[in-house]
Structures are given as structure tokens and as C-alpha cells.
Amino acid sequence: MIDRAASRPWTAFAWAVLLVAVVVALTPYLWIVLASFKTRVDLFSSAPKWLFSPTFANYPAVFIGKEYWPLAINSLIISLSSTALCILIGAPAAYVFARADFPGKEDLFFFFLTTRMAPPISIAVPLFLFFTSLGLIDTIYAVVIAHTSFNLSLVVWMMRGFFAEIPKEIDEAAVMDGRSRLGAFVFIIAPLAAPGIAATAVLCFILSWNEFLYAFILVAFEGRPLTVGIPGLVTPHGTLWGQVAAVAVVATLPILIFTFLVQRQLVRGLTFGAVKG
């Protein structure tokens, strides 16, 4: 659209700007990846060192014999189980929102959105009291439940769009062929929506993995995920930045790879289905 055949100097200018943008966006992350392979001396050099002889000591130092390996496992358990719960509970709800009509449907749908938008700090305080009285505070269950609750609305909003894209006639054909509505959903519609379900699941996983505040308030010791554990590495003096960097890389690299897998659906997920990527 809007004549793409642009003049040469403008194209060069555009690419220069975009190149700067990419450099600015990437360099900080690149720097922490480099830092994770640096010795103390290279790290604390006052002039930034881009070339250095790498050390691989930082990774074993934090992940072998230290507490960070269990934290990574905790992160994994929390993210996987909250994602699984989200999809199991959220996908049928999304399907109903996409297909059925009942009084108050749209209000209920909006209600899910407001839960997503709720500031974690406002919910975390009573949730903290609630889990304390249940005796679930400082357990992994508390975080799983919290993450499932706040990701649920994302699943409902995102998946509704995916289901709405499947023609209603397919359900009707399945019902005419003798399946129940539920059977049509489980055996016909859900497989058709599989790519959308997968993308939603990956996004849920990422958001749960990256989440900090709920976990920070609900689990102080046992069952801490990585996000809660990493800041503990930073001390006012003598922070082992090489090790911090190593943990940070381990905590982020898998997520970035996941991100690339669902890039097409990402914009859609992060805008609650309002914009298609």
C-alpha cells in the first residue's frame, strides 16, 4: 500500500533508523549473555570488553551444588502445571463464549478481562492472607493457583477468537453426523484449533515463567521460582555479576526461543485477541 516504491535516500535513512533500533533493542541482552562468560577481571574492567577469552565457570558455579537448580525446577513445575490447568479450564469456556448464547454472556466475558487487568499488588495482599489461613503459603500450589487464575482470562479471550474463526457449520456437520455438542468440541473443533491452543499455551507458559510479584509475595523460601531467586544474588557489595548473568541467561533464553515459535500469534495474545499479528 501507499506506494512502496520509495526513493533511495529515504530507504537508506529508514534502514539506518531501524538498524539503530535493533542495536538498541539487542545490545543490553547481548551484554548479559557476554557477561555470563566473563571472568571477574573482564567484568569489572572499566572500559567495556567486547572481546575476551570466555570462561565457562559461571554456569556450573550457580547450577551445581547451589540452590539455583531447584529454583529452575520450581519455575518449570509452576509454569507447566498452571499452563495445563489454564488450557483445560479455559479452552472449553472460550469455546462456549465463541458459540453459545446465554443471558449475561458478554458481561461474564468482560468480567474475565477485568480479572486480567487487576493489579497484582492489589490481589496479592488478600491472596497472601487467604493462603496463609489455608496453610498454603510458601508452597508451590499457591503460585500455581495464582498464575492459573490470572492467565485464565488470557486463554478465554485469545481462544475465543481462534474458535470463532472455525466455521460454525463444522460443528453443525459433526452434530448432524451424530455427535453431541461436547463430542463435536472434543473430537472435531479442538483438533482444528490445535495451532491456536498451542500458541496460547506457549504464551501462558511464558507469562507464568516471567511472573514475579505473585510468586515473590506468596513464596519466600520453599517453592521459589527463578524470578524470585535471582534478585537474591545481587548484594550491595561484591555481587558476583558473572553468576547473576549466568542465571539470567538460563532464565530467559528458553523463553526467547519459545517466543520465536509463537511470534505470529503473539501480538494477538498480548492484545487479548483484538489485533491479529
Next chain:
Amino acid sequence: MTSLPVTSNTSGKTRGAFLLDRGVGPLLVLPATILVVIFLVGPFYYMVYTALTDLSFADATRKGAFVGFDNFRRLMRDDPLFWNSFLLTLKFVVVAVAMEFVIGFALALLIFKYVVRQRLLTTLLLIPMMLAPVAVGLIWRLLLQGDFGMVIYYLRAVGLLAQNAAVLSQPDLVFPAIVAIDIWQWTPFVTLVMLAGLMSLPRSPFEAAMMDGAGPLRIFLDVMLPLLRPIIALVLLLRGIDAFKEFDKVFIMTGGGPGTLTELVSIYAYRVNFRNWDLGYGAAVAFMVYLVVLILCSVFYKAVYWSAKPSSGLPAGAKP
């Protein structure tokens, strides 16, 4: 008119499917609703209730007696720290979101107009926004370390920074720094959403404007901006809501300091609740945060429904 005999043969089955639509449909929504009600709505009302008590874990005499609106009175009249954090948060939201929008939209326009194969570029731009906020906080702490921070070094080298100082503990630099870091992390989001919006625009109004004699600027103002209006509203509101809730990055980088210079309202609420353990009053603070977000949220909902088209996956004819 009489119904066809065929209908009566299959009516048993039809009625079954019909019942499933009306009865089992809501049943499938029920688990999700219950979960959300117990763990998100319940806490909300519990928060409202707590805000009306004097509950404190730091003071054994305050066991949660009902005190009416005392906490809110204190909040409104006698708490400059709250208002300080509230105004600081508004400033943070306005400056950061405005900058993110301007830069992000400009980048989206450049990509849209000059880049044919956009996949690699958008993938690279995604990275900052997908990093865990905690990791972002740590990365920038490292980059802004006083004596060996890489960014500090280059800022000084080009003369943008006078002294060899840790930016995050400099009173005059710390707020601009957290705004800049938020811009760094979230501008790509604006770019990607606006780019998706640009790609979804119909071609013909632009061509019509060209034939009508409009130049590039007029086409931008008269055709593109009005067509993008719903998406602009969406992006501003989503970012606004998110920025208002900002906690993780800033908490990791500065903890709200130095002093209370970066104490955003979420961090203030955290401090009242989990440092001072003044839970009754803390709930009142949390309620105020919630209230603002709720207002922004209903505006968002209107904007989304305003832009709703059958193709966008949202219900077209739904009443707002």
C-alpha cells in the same frame, strides 16, 4: 404453515443439542468462573473488607477491628507519601507511554513502508518485551553500574553523562532512567501492534485519497490516523494499564529509592503491606490502585468493542 415431518423424526436429537447449547454451555464456563471468583474476585472483596479494618501484623493490638473509612480518610488527608507515589506513577505512565507510542509508531511506519520481509526484524525487536521484567531489571543494573557499567561508559564517552556515577542512585537521573528503561522494553510492543494494525488496513481508501489529490501528509492525517484510531486507543490503554501497575523492574532496580524518588504506587503499596505489615491501611492503598486500573479497563473495553469487526475475532454485534 405446518412443520415438515422430517423435523419431528430428529427432534429428540435436536432438542438434545439445543439443551447442550443452553444448559451445558454455561456449565463449561463454570469451572473457569469459579476459579476466577475464588482466587481473584474473592480477594478483591476481602481487600475491600480489610481496608475497613485496622489489621496489622506489626502491632499486636490491631487485630482487625472495624474502623469504617478511617484508612481512606488517612489516605486522602494525611499521607503525602501516597500522593507522592500516585503522582509519580501518573508521570511515569504519561511520559513512558507517550514516548513508547511516538517511537513505536514511527518504527512501525518505517518497517511497513520500507521493509518487505519483516519477519527477522520483528523477531529481533521482540526480545526486550519478552524478557522477564526481573531479568530486565538485573540487566540494566549491570549496565548502569557506576564504575564498570557499559552504558555509563559510553554515555560518558559521548559527553551525555558528566560524572562517573551510578545512574540508579543519582536523585536527578534515576526517574528518567526508569522511564527510559520502560521505553526500551515496551516500545517494541507498540511497534508490533501498530505494524499489525497497518498491515490490516484496507488498501483502497489510500488509493482513493491519492486519486482525490491528497499528498502524503494529508493521507496520513485524513486517512491513516482515522482508520488506525481504534488500534491506537487499544495500544495506549493496554500500555497505560500495564505501566500503571509497574512493579517488577523498578523494584529490582531501585526498590523505590533513592529515598522515595522512584516509589511507584505499586511499590508503595508493597511497602505498606509487606514491610510495615500495616495490612488494613495497605488494603486501602491497594484498592486505590485497583480503582484507577478498573477505570482504565472499562475505557479499554469500550475501545475494543468500538473497533470490533467480525474478522477480529471479537463479537461484532455485541452490546458494549
Next chain:
Amino acid sequence: MGIVFDGISKVFPDGTAALHGLDLAFDTGEFIVLLGPSGSGKTTACRVLAGLEHPTGGRILVDGKDVTDLPPRFRGMGMVFQNYALYSHKSVYENIAYPLRVRKMAGTEIDRSVRNMADLLQIGRYLARKPSQLSGGQAQRVAVARALVWQPDICLMDEPLSNLDALLRLHMRTELKRLHRELKKTFVFVTHDQEEAMTLATRVAVLRDGRLVQFDEPKTVYRRPASRFVAEFMGRPAMNTFEGMLYAGMFRAGDIACAAPGIPDGPVVLGIRPEQVEIVDSSAADAVRFEVDVMELVEPDVLVFVRSGTSSMIVRTPNDDRTFAHGEPLFLRFPPAALHAFDAVTGARLT
């Protein structure tokens, strides 16, 4: 003078070639119809003329001036788009006024022009509405009004009627013809509908695979099609064609044999329009025997689908209540004057 396509080629970035050296020239004031099946390049030709596409080769001349590199807004052409392309956020009034506002015309002047144009197209009542509140026909009129309100010398129309229902299409067709007569502008109209071309055009340019195959008045295109393609494309039902051999003034194709004087010997494609076939008695000297397959009523005519061996054809004849039963023999005559002969290989007209 007028408009010239001088060897225009267009290859899109994805490699599809839409136009192969199109040459076409016409005068101002004409109603030119670019006609062709989908993929013939007619829309691309129109868009190149508008300036919305840049040709990969050749020049566009308007009144002798090379406008090839000129952006659309400096070309002085209005355009009506297939999907109307109205500004959905502006009222009908503002849609029509937009070309004038862009040209910074005075407010009173704008008002007068918009109302004149709206009256001419009978949409004066809808000026306050938004495009979403218009029917297809009304939206179409608004699009036409917007294209013409600033008095451009040339008005381009890219399949403007194809989104309308059949009845409305006939009506708008007449309106456009009246508009052309009253405004005396050059109209360039793109369509795949041969009937629209026949009724509207002062001259029809038939395109095929990005090339011009014929450029003539409608009746000439119909009566003396330049190629087998044009012959079969123009007219509903299409011209009947037979591939066969011609020897000493006699044409043979399977069981069919008929006199075809004045055509050189060799393999040939012979064509005749359905309405020019004559139904005769079995006794007639040059009668060819066919069998009736199906008949269709197209009042006031009747279409008879007939067969002979492997050949089949359609006969169009006034409906005089005669019935044609399946399998009934039917004797037909091909008047030599009504025959068209085309080269068996190239399809080019031979006579």
C-alpha cells in the same frame, strides 16, 4: 492528442507479468471500455494509467505529455473503485468534498459543487449519512460523485458495477451513460462483462494475457471479431465454433459440411453466432442435420442446444411456441455471409 499507452509492460515484484507491451491510444471525450477475462491485465492497465502502479516498461502520455513518473494526484484523473473505497469515518458530504478540500477550494464553492454533484447523482438526501448507512447502489453513486466532483478531465472506473445486484447494475449502467453525455469527460471503464462493454463504450479495447487483441467500436467487435478469442468472448451465448478442414469452398468437421466461400484452403476454425443460424426444412439444399439435446427459454427467444456426432452448438431463434423434443432431428443452415473464419493455430481472423 488524448491518452496513449506506449508499450506499457508491468511485471509485479512476485514475478507475475500483467501487461506485455500494451499499445493503446484514444481521444478525449470517449467512453473507453477495457474488456477482458480475469488475468487479462485490464485492471492493471487502468491502475497504471491512474498512477497507482508504476509500469516496468513503456510510457503513458496524456495530451502529449509523458506522465509515467507523475504521482496520481498530479495526473488530473478521478477514479471509481470496485469496492467504492469510501472513507468510512467521513460523512457522505465530506467524502464528496474531500477532493475539493485537498485542493483548498473555498467553503462556499465546495458546498455548491458537492450539492450539484449530489443532485446530479440523486444522492442529495443522504449527504449527512455515514458510508456504512448506505446501500450498495447509494455507495456507488457517492463514489462516482467523489471521482467527478472536481471536474477531472478523465474518469477511471475499475469494475464499478460488479458489486451491485443485477437490476441495480442495469440502472447504474444507464446513469453512467447519461453522465458521460452530460459531462463530456473521458471515461475509462474496466469490466469483464461484455454486455456492459457493448452498451457503454464508444470503443472497446479487448485485452487478453496482457496484450491488446482488438480495439474497435462495440458493433465492430461483435460483428467482425479480430480473433477466435474475441468471437467467443463477446455475445451470450457465445459464438459457435467448429474446428475442421476447408477445401475448395467446402468446410468439413465430422458430420458437418457446409459451403464457406472465399476462405483459403486448409485447417480452419469456423464460427457462427447462435442467432444467425437458420432452421430450415430437411429438403433445403445446404441443410445440415443435427439432433436436439436440450432447449432453454430465454424470452422472447429460445435457445436450442443441438448435436451432431461429436460437434455441438447452440441455436437462438424467436420463440414461436414450437417445441423441440430431445432427439428430434433439426435441419440447420449456415448463411455464408454470417460465417467467421479463424486461423486454426493462431486464432486470427482470416477474412
